[in-house]
Amino acid sequence: MLHEPASRDLTPDHASKGKARLGIWLFAAYSLVYVGFVAINTLWPQWMKVKVLLGLNLAVVYGFGLIFLAVGMGVIYNRICTKMEDRMNGKGGAA
DSSP states (O other): OOOOOSOSOOOOOTTHHHHHHHHHHHHHHHHHHHHHHHHHHHHOGGGGGSEEETTEEHHHHHHHHHHHHHHHHHHHHHHHHHHHHHHHTTOTTOO
16 A cells, blocks of 8 residues: 555645744744743742742743643644745735
8 A cells, every 4th residue: 555645736836935044933932931940940040939820830831831731732733834825825815
């Protein structure tokens, strides 16, 4: 049994530059937030045990915040890129 490509219509993606630019900006934004986490752990580790939300310390809240931020950015990236592809590649009636 042979595996075929998902699509035989392999046309150029006119939105690829915009998607790449958006990905770089989101990566840079996430990196800044992560650098903050690393900086606090390196320079002021005692801050991580301070209770900040619902009895949870900063380490737990910041760590889960990083996870939720990554997932949220992934959803945002997907939605923006889908709209960009539809607009620039002439799909979805918004050509």
